[in-house]
Amino acid sequence: NAGVTQTPKFRILKIGQSMTLQCTQDMNHNYMYWYRQDPGMGLKLIYYSVGAGITDKGEVPNGYNVSRSTTEDFPLRLELAAPSQTSVYFCASISDRGHSPLHFGNGTRLTVT
Amino acid sequence: AQTVTQSQPEMSVQEAETVTLSCTYDTSESDYYLFWYKQPPSRQMILVIRQEAYKQQNATENRFSVNFQKAAKSFSLKISDSQLGDAAMYFCAYTSGTYKYIFGTGTRLKVLA
Numbered sequence: 001n002a003g004v005t006q007t008p009k010f011r012i013l014k015i016g017q018s019m020t021l022q023c024t025q026d027m028n029h030n031y032m033y034w035y036r037q038d039p040g041m042g043l044k045l046i047y048y049s050v051g052a053g054i055t056d057k058g059e060v061p062n063g064y065n066v067s068r069s070t071t072e073d074f075p076l077r078l079e080l081a082a083p084s085q086t087s088v089y090f091c092a093s094i095s096d097r098g099h100s101p102l103h104f105g106n107g108t109r110l111t112v113t
Numbered sequence: 114a115q116t117v118t119q120s121q122p123e124m125s126v127q128e129a130e131t132v133t134l135s136c137t138y139d140t141s142e143s144d145y146y147l148f149w150y151k152q153p154p155s156r157q158m159i160l161v162i163r164q165e166a167y168k169q170q171n172a173t174e175n176r177f178s179v180n181f182q183k184a185a186k187s188f189s190l191k192i193s194d195s196q197l198g199d200a201a202m203y204f205c206a207y208t209s210g211t212y213k214y215i216f217g218t219g220t221r222l223k224v225l226a
Contacts, residue, residue, distance in 0.1 A: 031212060040122070042204065042216040050212060088156065099146040099165065102206075102214055104158035 002026050006091050006105035013081040013112045021076040021108050023091030031094045032074040033102065034058075034066065036087040043090065049074055081112045115140045117207050119217035126195045127225050133180070134190045134220045136205030142166075145209040147188045149179070152202040152219075161203070164188065192222075200224045 004025045013019055025032065030051045035043040045058030049068040063085055065077040074093075078085060088109050092102040116139045126132035138147070149161040164172045164181050171179050176193045192199055205217040 033214075035216075040218055042117075042218040045213075048212055090158065092158075099163075099208070099210060101148050101160045101163055102158075107156045107158075109156070 004091055004093055004103050004105040006089075006108050008108060009106065010109050011111070013078075013110065015081060015083065015112060017081050018077070018079050019081070019110075021078070021089055021091075021110075023074045023076065023105060024072050025074075025091075025093045025103070026072065027093065027095065027103065028071060029093035029095045029103070030071070031096065032068065033092045034064070034074070034076045035090045035092065036060065037090060037107075038087050046076065046089075078110075083112050086110060086112045115142075115207060115209065115213075115215050117205055117215050117217040119203075119205055119220050121220045122218070123221045123223065125223045125225055126192070126199075128195055128197060130195055131191060131193045132195055132222065134192075134203050134205075134222065136188045136190070136217055138186050138188065138205075138207050138215075140186070140207065140209060142209040145207060147179075147181070148206040148208075149177070149188075149190045150204045150206060151199075152204065153198075153200070158204075162190065195224050197224050197226060 007022045033048045034046040044060045047066040049055045091105040094100040118137045145166045147164045151159045162174045178191045180189045202219045208214045
């Protein structure tokens with residue numbers, strides 16, 4: 001049972017570079033999320049998706065883009081990386097909205113210098 | 114707007130002792146779900162315990178139990194017989210059954226040998 005898989009685990013970017021954080025889940029979950037975790041700030045929602053072809057902004061979407069072409073995959077794109085995007089990024093999923101606990105990937109630590 | 118507050122940035126406990134981590138939340142909903150997640154140094158987000166607001170009985174999972182006070186909007190986590198492996202960040206989270214999950218800022222628990 002792979003669950004939610006994120007790649008890469010670590011990445012260092014230079015200011016202005018771009019990259020894609022990959023997230024895939026094998027549980028056939030409809031809802032997928034991208035969070036960022038900053039020290040002392042908890043988890044903030046960047047984008048979420050309720051199914052293939054449907055995405056929407058969360059609390060902190062600026063500087064990011066997402067797509068959801070399949071149920072399994074939900075990549076997060078960073079364009080023109082900035083030091084403010086230095087963070088730990090988590091992908092998560094649930095089968096349907098409501099009471100289920102989030103299933104998390106193991107996170108990606110991104111440093112922008 | 115719903116909010117989740119963890120007022121203790123850091124707590125310490127002696128091995129084998131009991132510690133309680135606090136969480137309060139604000140909501141106008143009558144039906145919702147609360148969670149505690151553990152994040153060890155490995156960065157993985159691990160579900161510790163879950164509570165449905167419509168259930169009066171406090172949830173328990175082995176050495177972990179909650180004190181759920183719905184009227185006071187309080188959801189504290191009690192860890193009994195603390196072990197070195199309990200050292201981690203602990204996050205309280207809330208959902209009212211929509212797509213939205215709200216996290217507190219976390220409490221870092223140190224376990225002293």
